[in-house]
Amino acid sequence: MRLFNTLTRQLEEFAPSRDNTVRMYTCGLTVYARGHIGNFRTFVCMDVLRRALKYVGGWHMHHVVNFTDVDDKTIAGAQQEGVSLREYTDRYIAAFHEDAAILGLEPVEDMPRATDPANLEAMGNMIKALDERGHTYVSEGSVYFKISTMPDYGKLARLHHEGMQAGARVDADEYAKDDARDFVLWKATKPGEPTWDVGVGPGRPGWHIECSAMALRLLGEAPIDIHAGGVDLIFPHHENEIAQSECATGRQFSRFWVHAEHLLVDDKKMSKSLGNVYSPKDIVDHGHRVSALRYLLLSSHYRKQLNFTWSGLAQAEESLTRLTDFLARLQSLPPGEAHPAVVERVDAARQAFDSALGDDLNTAAGLAAMFDLVRVINGAIDARDVSSTDATAITDLFTHFDSVLGVISLRRAEDETPPVPVEEIEQLVEARKDARRRRDFGEADRIRKDLEARGILLEDGPQGTRWKRA
Template sequence: MSLVFFNTLTRQKEEFVPIESGKVKMYTCGPTVYDYPHIGNYRTFLFEDLLRRYLKYKGFQVTQVMNLTDIDDKIIIGSQKKGISLDEYTAPYKKIFFEDLNTLNAEASEFYPEATKHIKEMVKIIKKLLGKKHAYEIEGSIYFKISTFPEYGKLSKMNLEELKVGTRVKADEYEKEQVSDFALWKAWDEKDGDIFWETEIGKGRPGWHIECSAMSMKYLGEYFDIHTGGVDNIFPHHENEIAQSQCATGKKFVNFWLHAEHLLVDNKRMAKRYGNFYTLRDLLDKGWYPMAIRYLLLSTYYRQQLNFTLEGLEAAKNSLQRIFDFSDQLETIEKEGKNPQAERLVISAKEKFEAGLDDDLNVSIGLAAIFDLIYEVNKLLRENQVSKTDAQLILNQMDSFDKVLGYLKKPEESLDDKAVQLVERREKARQDKDWQLADKIRKQLLEMGIILEDTSAGTKWKKKI
């Protein structure tokens, strides 16, 4: 079975073949560091994490670049309001972003380049574009001339002639030859205060799109495999990247464009301007388990809108609990021997999982494969038909699935002294058949977030997630 991805460029599923055998170079549009990212942002970043992990699972050596946009209008306004420098303003948000990625168990990308540290690279491309007459300068600002790139609109399927020039397009803030031309370089203006770069192409700051072209080329080369982002990036951002990159290099820029659909909250798009967004911190503060959030954000096919609800998060948490309980139980098996059925179940789960993920990361199929395995093995467990060897085989397979999904493993837990004492006291009460006391202690522990289960192999505890 071959790996296929839906390519926005062709609007079709295509077999993924890397440019260089065994290696994948991918650029993932990262955050603009001006605020706490919301969980919709993280849906996209986790989709990118899943993509990265699955490519690695398939044996590719992955080089991922995720940029940090640390210069744009919002950042300038924000920093000026606070009267601090750009760096002072963005530093905490960069930190928060990395902390959040860590909380959500996203693997680190190989590179996290920052726009402000790549002005030189951007200037170089802009100069090239000026030289090739793909760009022009007006009053110190430099614009990309769309009419010089016939392929413009190919990615977004937009017809520029039909673009409605309406309320959304501000009456020319900057003078441009054509409204749809976009800024590569914005000339310094008084509003910018001390935020500017003195460069060969003048005093000013970069437009938004140029950073991604400059940084992707620097770390991945002029032509690479995959470029991803949220669907809202298709136009204009990615369209513009293609235009400026291909005009600068004369080469094809990217083979596969993958876009994650948006997360909705209450069936509405979550956006900062709507004020209906949850940040990761909001959810953590309310006591939600981080891996349940990861589970939920990754539980649906990335090209489909996902409606976020707390009810859904609760369901995600419960699903996760079932998975954890399953692994916990396997770890306690001591039975000798080997049951060929276990191996058969593992193989069929693996095949189904891979078939699903191979098909444009259809994670629902992958999850079904895992739950099928859990169900079938639980049946065997009930009949005491699983040996320690079998259990290990199954656990290894779960680990392998977890390399891709990143939420199947329960973190190590321990009980504090007080809890340990309570568990012991209850055990004593049970031996004395003092059920009233035993039940009272069990309830007390539950209130402390500890769940007790009396099994034939003794009392087990787990933390409430």
């Protein structure tokens, strides 16, 4: 499996370093607000990476996705609402789980939160290790990482210090630093803020330390295999994680760094002032299905910016329908032997799909392999060259496709709760069948239009009438 490594800016052959288990860490959500579709673009991409490693690469996963549940925004939010930090962040963690479920994210092995005692302790230990090795200094009660003690600082982001002066907005931190580029490991306690004592003075974690500490605590000895997140995290977050982890352990932190590009909305970055920040739930409130959003996210490469539009979502909806219509059609094929021509096509499609996904997660090419198969098999069905035995093989292959893409199963789950009760639909389909038998097409069409208005489509075929959600 080939993956683009931000560290080298090249495609590299990936395999886990030990035990056939991929040790992967994805930077998760800061839980001061409900996650938006931009956040979820990253999470869906990493979910597909995770699934591809499992179901195409054949490896086991130990995948950690964290919650940042303490920072300026969470503290401010909790204070504003007069609730505890824990209570405040619990809400958004619950919302995340809700949205993750409707988007079909596969549960990961660990979802730690920064303020859990074991994690805070791990942070304290890492800071102590850094201190022993001479990488820290204390200023006004806060502990800082001293960049000048790390010669290869900047290797991930590849930022050159000279160029940073001219137009860069210099960090107007409220804490004093020796060098503008130094970053805080542990922030001194301020009145009214939550505080912990983990052996480096009372205070709270700096942003970067939590990921380093949790990744190594949960995934074991450095280097881990993959560290992932959105592109905006490359600097400073991931760069600083590398600095802390490598200076504390003396070893490489992560072998691969994988970054998902941003999602734009109507060609603009999402922002509250533009009113274009949507959560997965907003997609539903706009009358769309979340499966269409997942499909849309899959339809372009994870390292390219993706422009979200409502019409793009509608197109995704139609494309996905073509796949599910095809699978429905496979249900009613006559029994018989497997056809060699079909078997050959199925094998070719599997190969094309796996090779696309194994090539730096080329989901768009993977989808094309699926549609190629759909077209060919549809034609073969019309020619009566597909048996139920073939159908089983094809269905199995689609199960494989979807183990990685996770979009068809999502759509099916949605279909289980149609806008009209299934019993009523079936009753009306029966009534319409009678009407058609009587050649009372007026009544038959009336029933169909009535159901259509309520979100149910009827299709007459040789095997009878099939219904589906609009």
